[in-house]
Amino acid sequence: MGTAQLILMQVLNTGVIIGVLMLVTLGLGVIYGMMDVLNLAHGELLMLGAYSVVVASTMGLGPWEAMIVAPIVVGAIGYGLERGLISRLYRRPLDALLATWALSLIFTQGIRLIFGPAPQSVTAPIQGAVDIVGLPFPKYRLFVLVISVVLTLLVLALFRYPTFGVKTRAVFQNADMARCLGVRAPRMYSGVFAIGGALAGFAGALIAPLVTVEPTMGAVYLVRSFLSVIVGGVGNLAGVAGGSVVIGGAEGVIAYFSSGVFAQVIVLAIAIVIVRVRPQGIFSKR
Amino acid sequence: MLLEVRDLGVRWGGIWGLHDFDLEIESGEIHGFIGPNGSGKSTLFNLIIGRYKPTTGHVKFDGRDLAGLDPDQRARLGIAVKFQITNVFPGLTVLENLSLGVMGPRPVSRLVLKARDQAKTNVENAKQILELVGLQDKRHEIAGTLAHGEKGWLEIGMALAANPKLLLLDEPAAGMGKDETMRTVELVQRLAGKRTILVIEHDMEFVRAVAERITVLFKGGLLTEGSYDEIKADERVVEAYLGRGRHDATA
Amino acid sequence: MKRSLLSAGQVAVLVVGVAIVAFVARGESGIQQATLWLVLGLFAVSVSLLWGYAGLLSFGQAAFFGLGAFCYAWATTDTLLAEPLAWNPALIGCLLSILLPVLVALAIGYFLFYGKVVGAYFTIVTLALSFLLGSLGQGWTKVFGGFTGIAGVPTLSIDIGVGTFALRGAWSSYVFAAVVLLLVVALLSRMLATPFGLAVDGVRDNEPRLQYLGMSVVKVKLATFVTSAGIAGLAGALFAAESNYVASDMMGPVLSTEAVIWVAVGGRRSLIGAVLGAVLVRAGGYVLSGIAIDYWMLFLGGLLLALVLLGSTGVVGILQWLLAKVSARKDRGREAAGAA
Numbered sequence: 001m002g003t004a005q006l007i008l009m010q011v012l013n014t015g016v017i018i019g020v021l022m023l024v025t026l027g028l029g030v031i032y033g034m035m036d037v038l039n040l041a042h043g044e045l046l047m048l049g050a051y052s053v054v055v056a057s058t059m060g061l062g063p064w065e066a067m068i069v070a071p072i073v074v075g076a077i078g079y080g081l082e083r084g085l086i087s088r089l090y091r092r093p094l095d096a097l098l099a100t101w102a103l104s105l106i107f108t109q110g111i112r113l114i115f116g117p118a119p120q121s122v123t124a125p126i127q128g129a130v131d132i133v134g135l136p137f138p139k140y141r142l143f144v145l146v147i148s149v150v151l152t153l154l155v156l157a158l159f160r161y162p163t164f165g166v167k168t169r170a171v172f173q174n175a176d177m178a179r180c181l182g183v184r185a186p187r188m189y190s191g192v193f194a195i196g197g198a199l200a201g202f203a204g205a206l207i208a209p210l211v212t213v214e215p216t217m218g219a220v221y222l223v224r225s226f227l228s229v230i231v232g233g234v235g236n237l238a239g240v241a242g243g244s245v246v247i248g249g250a251e252g253v254i255a256y257f258s259s260g261v262f263a264q265v266i267v268l269a270i271a272i273v274i275v276r277v278r279p280q281g282i283f284s285k286r
Numbered sequence: 287m288l289l290e291v292r293d294l295g296v297r298w299g300g301i302w303g304l305h306d307f308d309l310e311i312e313s314g315e316i317h318g319f320i321g322p323n324g325s326g327k328s329t330l331f332n333l334i335i336g337r338y339k340p341t342t343g344h345v346k347f348d349g350r351d352l353a354g355l356d357p358d359q360r361a362r363l364g365i366a367v368k369f370q371i372t373n374v375f376p377g378l379t380v381l382e383n384l385s386l387g388v389m390g391p392r393p394v395s396r397l398v399l400k401a402r403d404q405a406k407t408n409v410e411n412a413k414q415i416l417e418l419v420g421l422q423d424k425r426h427e428i429a430g431t432l433a434h435g436e437k438g439w440l441e442i443g444m445a446l447a448a449n450p451k452l453l454l455l456d457e458p459a460a461g462m463g464k465d466e467t468m469r470t471v472e473l474v475q476r477l478a479g480k481r482t483i484l485v486i487e488h489d490m491e492f493v494r495a496v497a498e499r500i501t502v503l504f505k506g507g508l509l510t511e512g513s514y515d516e517i518k519a520d521e522r523v524v525e526a527y528l529g530r531g532r533h534d535a536t537a
Numbered sequence: 538m539k540r541s542l543l544s545a546g547q548v549a550v551l552v553v554g555v556a557i558v559a560f561v562a563r564g565e566s567g568i569q570q571a572t573l574w575l576v577l578g579l580f581a582v583s584v585s586l587l588w589g590y591a592g593l594l595s596f597g598q599a600a601f602f603g604l605g606a607f608c609y610a611w612a613t614t615d616t617l618l619a620e621p622l623a624w625n626p627a628l629i630g631c632l633l634s635i636l637l638p639v640l641v642a643l644a645i646g647y648f649l650f651y652g653k654v655v656g657a658y659f660t661i662v663t664l665a666l667s668f669l670l671g672s673l674g675q676g677w678t679k680v681f682g683g684f685t686g687i688a689g690v691p692t693l694s695i696d697i698g699v700g701t702f703a704l705r706g707a708w709s710s711y712v713f714a715a716v717v718l719l720l721v722v723a724l725l726s727r728m729l730a731t732p733f734g735l736a737v738d739g740v741r742d743n744e745p746r747l748q749y750l751g752m753s754v755v756k757v758k759l760a761t762f763v764t765s766a767g768i769a770g771l772a773g774a775l776f777a778a779e780s781n782y783v784a785s786d787m788m789g790p791v792l793s794t795e796a797v798i799w800v801a802v803g804g805r806r807s808l809i810g811a812v813l814g815a816v817l818v819r820a821g822g823y824v825l826s827g828i829a830i831d832y833w834m835l836f837l838g839g840l841l842l843a844l845v846l847l848g849s850t851g852v853v854g855i856l857q858w859l860l861a862k863v864s865a866r867k868d869r870g871r872e873a874a875g876a877a
Binding site: 335356357358361362366367373374375376377378382385386387389390391392393394395397398401404405408444447448 | 728731732733735736738739741742743745746747748749750751752753754756757760
Binding site: 038040085088089093095098099101102103106109110219220226227230259260261265268275276 | 594596648649652653654656657658660661662664665666668669672673676790794797801831832834835837838839841842845846848
């Protein structure tokens with residue numbers, strides 16, 4: 001196998017990581033940017049998406065149906081969470097942090113009690129590999145890459161679209177002012193949380209056939225997506241996506257040359273440096 | 287010259303919060319700043335204390351350029367501030383608030399190593415300030431429970447506690463009734479001569495009572511400067527406040 | 538002076554109470570467990586200092602606890618070095634267990650605080666660091682014993698020239714842990730009663746304001762962070778000496794989160810509250826076992842959530858509230874009696 005081919009493989013694999021990370025981070029970023037809530041349970045929303053697929057297939061649904069069900073279920077959970085819990089914590093950011101952390105604990109333990117700690121197996125809806133420059137690349141991975149990029153672009157477009165997009169961006173930038181102008185902020189908040197949850201849930205469903213599905217699977221995505229948000233810039237969705245590219249890409253590249261743990265160390269160090277040098281994030285317009 | 291400002295400006299996105307601003311303040315002076323909302327008065331203060339970083343120009347305090355200095359470093363040079371929106375330690379008592387004001391500029395190591403002496407000095411100095419701002423009866427009250435006016439005096443007290451060379455007061459009489467405003471005027475007048483004070487206010491009587499010279503700002507820039515009478519007679523000032531085509535000269 | 542004696546006194550009462558309950562319930566093995574609770578209480582004290590007093594929520598304090606435990610293990614076993622240290626390995630181990638976390642905290646804190654990483658960002662970074670250390674510990678088998686950890690860590694035995702001070706038996710270990718805990722609590726209370734303590738309060742209450750008053754808040758935060766790390770490290774060493782075992786999950790996010798829960802339950806701005814929280818939660822976990830443990834964790838998550846939503850100040854807060862009610866009623870009663 002030639003070096004160029006290996007590199008291409010690694011690029012594609014990194015692309016899958018970045019793609020999924022973008023979906024998760026978008027969900028997190030919208031919630032943080034709009035409501036200043038750092039949702040520490042976001043990783044668990046991804047996990048719930050993966051488990052939704054497990055449940056759906058036990059109930060006899062096909063893998064494609066399961067993949068549709070997951071974001072709906074987790075989106076609904078997100079909506080419920082916002083109405084029941086998050087809405088009480090808007091003026092208390094550190095308390096919100098603790099509360100969502102407690103929530104993540106509850107979700108993890110709850111799933112562990114229901115399903116047990118052992119990993120679940122999920123079959124990919126698409127089997128087989130495709131030939132890319134002479135090397136086999138799993139079709140499903142390609143699918144994940146493509147759909148996550150497409151979905152990311154769709155979400156970015158949605159937030160630019162008149163009416164919904166403008167309203168949300170207004171609330172994004174100045175909630176009180178937007179309210180004065182008649183935008184119904186509370187409804188927006190629940191809606192955004194639902195969207196964030198749906199995105200995470202869908203990401204979970206996407207990666208379920210590719211990774212180990214167990215109760216603590218969400219944690220690593222949580223850290224990665226927070227770093228992406230911090231690095232990419234808050235208040236700017238495209239920036240958040242850009243941050244995912246930076247973080248996911250860095251980790252993928254470094255992990256190729258050394259170990260996964262070393263990659264995590266370097267990526268964290270890079271993130272801290274960026275926060276120090278440009279606190280508003282790389283892609284922020286401030 | 288205690289404070290020298292040259293060409294000072296700050297820009298956010300497409301808007302200049304302050305531009306081409308020059309200012310000279312002599313030691314011991316009490317200088318007023320007036321202007322409509324959004325004219326850049328608080329922005330000027332924020333640039334001096336280091337809350338914002340300037341886009342252009344510089345600020346020199348006691349001959350020293352403040353560029354690159356953090357807020358706490360500037361405060362240790364002798365600059366103190368009372369903010370427009372009252373900013374105290376809401377969970378601590380009045381006495382504790384003032385003690386923090388007293389010990390603010392002290393080196394942290396001394397707080398640990400010479401604890402007993404520090405504690406004594408802190409309390410003594412804090413008590414003096416208590417009397418100055420008239421809050422002796424409230425010294426064990428939690429600052430967050432004070433009335434609005436009292437919080438304002440507390441913050442002025444905190445700003446005075448470390449014996450600053452330059453005191454910045456941003457709307458010290460904001461939200462105060464007639465009596466409270468009088469008391470604040472008296473407080474500032476008592477400080478006259480001993481310190482250099484910059485005061486932002488909307489209350490014209492207040493400015494007239496305390497300030498020797500007044501700078502008028504408008505839309506982020508310097509409009510004019512002079513004594514109260516000079517300012518009052520200046521048509522441009524009237525226009526700035528009331529808009530074109532109005533005749534009422536009472537500001 | 539008064540306040541520090543009071544705090545120490547409260548802890549003394551707690552220590553005696555726990556001993557009685559543990560012994561009555563499970564005899565000597567109960568005392569053994571209780572010793573671990575006290576040591577974890579010491580760890581909780583370090584979290585309370587950082588979070589309750591300075592307002593810095595860290596999800597990674599166990600990193601220092603674990604490092605301290607490993608320092609003790611490295612000095613007293615042949616994991617890292619060819620053989621345990623020749624002279625007083627336990628003592629060196631304990632000293633290292635304070636020194637290494639202090640140095641690490643100095644480095645990390647310097648970077649984070651001078652880098653103006655504050656509030657929620659600080660919390661997230663500590664979380665990331667915590668995950669990192671956890672994986673590092675699991676992967677680096679030579680140093681951290683990998684998945685299985687380091688076993689056979691000896692109990693505390695210090696050569697003091699004229700003889701050996703060794704902890705033999707459950708009771709001596711318990712008393713030793715209690716004494717260390719009391720000393721630390723007394724010293725900390727003393728420190729918090731000084732102007733430095735007031736500065737720490739100021740950082741928690743309104744950090745920017747303190748900056749505009751001229752205080753170098755970075756130094757205050759750094760000093761608190763480093764002190765907290767040292768205490769956590771010492772607790773780790775004592776834990777290693779007592780449980781004779783060290784593993785990489787002592788550095789990771791699970792223990793860090795637990796510590797936050799202990800402090801939240803007991804009362805975050807209270808040193809004795811921290812100890813109380815640790816003891817209560819750990820004792821609770823000890824009483825349950827097997828499947829019930831998972832339910833217990835679920836319950837703890839729910840408890841934390843409830844505490845946050847209700848803005849509760851933990852058990853200590855509730856006790857203080859009750860005391861206030863009781864004394865108010867007493868005053869009213871006295872007034873009525875006086876009027877009659």
